[in-house]
Amino acid sequence: MAFDFVSRVDDVIWRGDIWLPDNVSWNDIVLKRESGEMFLPLPRDLWVPLPIAVVILIVRLIVERFVAQPIGQYYNLRKKKQKKAVPNHILEKAYKKYGKYSPPHSTLASIAKQADCSVVGVERWWRRRRLQNKPSEMQRFKETTWRFVYYFVAFWYGIVVLSGKNYLWDTRYCFYGYPWHTVPDHIYWYYMVQLGFYWSLVLSLFMDIKRKDFVQTMIHHIVTISLMSISWSIGMVRIGLSGAGPYTMQSTTGWRAARW
Numbered sequence: 001m002a003f004d005f006v007s008r009v010d011d012v013i014w015r016g017d018i019w020l021p022d023n024v025s026w027n028d029i030v031l032k033r034e035s036g037e038m039f040l041p042l043p044r045d046l047w048v049p050l051p052i053a054v055v056i057l058i059v060r061l062i063v064e065r066f067v068a069q070p071i072g073q074y075y076n077l078r079k080k081k082q083k084k085a086v087p088n089h090i091l092e093k094a095y096k097k098y099g100k101y102s103p104p105h106s107t108l109a110s111i112a113k114q115a116d117c118s119v120v121g122v123e124r125w126w127r128r129r130r131l132q133n134k135p136s137e138m139q140r141f142k143e144t145t146w147r148f149v150y151y152f153v154a155f156w157y158g159i160v161v162l163s164g165k166n167y168l169w170d171t172r173y174c175f176y177g178y179p180w181h182t183v184p185d186h187i188y189w190y191y192m193v194q195l196g197f198y199w200s201l202v203l204s205l206f207m208d209i210k211r212k213d214f215v216q217t218m219i220h221h222i223v224t225i226s227l228m229s230i231s232w233s234i235g236m237v238r239i240g241l242s243g244a245g246p247y248t249m250q251s252t253t254g255w256r257a258a259r260w
Helices: 004-012 026-034 045-049 049-072 091-097 103-116 119-131 137-160 185-203 212-234 247-257
Strands: none
Touching: 045 049, 045 212, 049 137, 049 185, 091 103, 091 119, 103 119, 137 185, 185 212
16 A cells, blocks of 8 residues: 555656656656667666765775875874863753853853853853864864865766857757767766765765754755755656856865865
8 A cells, every 4th residue: 555655656757748758658767778779867767876976985994094194194183173172061951041152141151050050160161061062173174175076077077068058058968869868888977976975075074063954964965965866766867967066166166274
């Protein structure tokens, strides 16, 4: 029964009259793909980025360990993380209520009384609590170095493989002949690696120090993955292609972390 429900929902979401031109069905696309006449994108391809994401995470660890870290050590970047504040459920509750900026002195006095400590002690705890999740210079440098390396490679690879495509220069070609847009191998892997990269960013959010923009970053990555997945599923690969990442911005962040 549950399977029938999911199947009906799937049929409603992927109605051919919504996503495809007239006189074209999903079966037509599957038959073209399976006959070998042309390689057309299908939703079943979207499992490929998942193992790619794992490989990318391994490559990230290698780049951070053997490229970024030696450079950071050369520039004497600080490795030590900020000391954690002593656990105190009363102060923690107040911190979550007021945020990183300490409340007025009268409120601090009330909190200090509840926590059985001095106002100065509460202020010191507040500062330490605010800084405890701040990454070290070395960690920030390693992260930005990895992103610079990836975005740099993805950007220039994209320039090479797309420079000869007419739809890069004239977006009308993104729609001419749709949905019979065959996907060459180099475009296929470019797309899959890009999706894999964003999946790796989602996974790394749970591995890295939790930042204050954790939720916003997660939403950004999920929306990006969703848009690229939908573009692939409905054959709009020419629109879904991305990769001109902000590698110049990442290099600037890295220089700042290195105090250049």
